[in-house]
Amino acid sequence: MATLGLTDNFVPYISERGSLWQFHFVRSIMAFGILAIVIALGYGSLRANRPLAVIGRSFFQAGAMLIYFGCLSLLPIGVVVAGLFTAPLFVVLISILFQGKSVGAFRWTAVVIGFVGALMVIRPDPAALDPVSFLPIGAGLLYAIGAVATRAWCEGETTMTLTAGFFGMLGVFGLIGIFTVTGDAPEGHAGFVLRNWGPLDVAMVFWFAVQAVGSLIGIALIFRGYLIGEASHVAVFEYSLLVFASFWAWVLWDQTVPVLGLAGMVLIAVAGSIIAFRSSTPVPAGRVPEPNP
Template sequence: MAAASVLGGMAALGLTDNFVPFISERGSLWQFHFIRSLMGFVILGAVVALGYGSFRMNRPWAVLARSFFPASAMLIYFGCLSVLPIGVVVAGLFTAPLFVVLISILFQGKPVGVFRWAAVIAGFAGAVMVIQPDPAALDPVAFLPIVAGLFYAVGAVATRAWCEGESTLSLTAGFFGLLGVFGLIGIFVVNADAPAGHAGFVLRSWGPLDGAMLFWFAVQAVGSLIGIALIFRGYQLGEASHVAVFEYSLLVFASFWAWVLWDQTVSPLGLWGMVLIAIAGTVIALRSTAAERAA
């Protein structure tokens, strides 16, 4: 049941994330996050009104500080979806477990064995295989998904270190709330001459808010909440290290729908890079739990 929940959540996210080009062609990244967060809070408010949880936070500042990192990761993630293939963006985000290991070594003083060190090296090699940087025409944008992975990793560490005992609803509300604030700030701050099409997604402050755009915003809000809820449910039903392995199915779902909807394909080298990233994350998840049990 835990595996089925996570697979269902990743299938939902893999599909809905492929709808971002319908938004990025005319809309704004900042408008997208602001309106999607408003829609998300309407849905979460209905859940609370039905008696299925509470927004109450034990340590509001800890939840806010933790929310900053995954919200920043998603800001970068969705911005990259407008200019990079979704397989590349998802693979960059899934370098997060590699950064979790490095953070645990550098800032928490935790011992790490040879298997997890090898996994970190293999995972970063896989990321390079997916990105395939050209030294003659190096594009820094291609590395931004890895920066998103770093922010996501800090958020994962902060969840356990700062937010133990906080409810799933309060953490979800903090995440969507801060993304909405980021979007609102961007709406007023961004004032560049945005090019037409997908390239202007990040540079626009606002786009048309017609029926089609509201529909895709709603699809994103509902799809992301369903995906996140299923993933959280999976972690409640199963052991975290085993459940985490199934998150890598997002690489498959996202790439599959990118091929069906947008005719995006991943090179053989990029596919092998995705496999390396998934293997590395699996090794890290399983070995980390074994180390905790031994301790």
């Protein structure tokens, strides 16, 4: 989380001149280059047991990250991360509405607490309602669907396979955007989503590489955490991204979070922690829970 919180704060260096679609396409190529080296050294395989399931799961996870990185050029990173971390709340709702599972009072309370926390972070003003502020919550919904799909569709798949599917789908999204986004883009960060391509000079390649390496390192460490710890307990520590991302945003960009927003982040973290602990189930011997990249 510390690695991701730092590297995600470098996105403004890319969004000022680059393109969201170019970013995901080039970063995915770099990520696959790194994965190819890892496989060549004898660590893991990209073979999927159920390719369609991996593709379906990757679609939702990559869609969440597409929105997430697009929002980083428009909103403070603390707000974007908080929106993404509404995902556990949606996991509960999906479990009830589509999987017929029963949920007790603790998790229902957590959903309400998390919803209130999200409103405190976004602080919607009815007089000047900006739909963009709600996009990170949309990313949280897609991330939640991907999390449910990981458990329901991709049991038995390796973390290497799921990681490759994730970056592969982001690369496809990037390629589609490069050829379909043709509108006139404004200068600066506001044109990040509207550009189809930006300059690919030494500086841009460097920041793309930082993102590719940083994201792979962060994801690998998350995987290791799930490998040696109990899944529901490890998941709670993912909320530290709220702290690391906000800290580096303050150091690098002088972005501050209002007191109300900080309180909202705390509520979201508390809600997610309640859901994680109340959802705790023993992991059978010899099996490792698959995390979400």
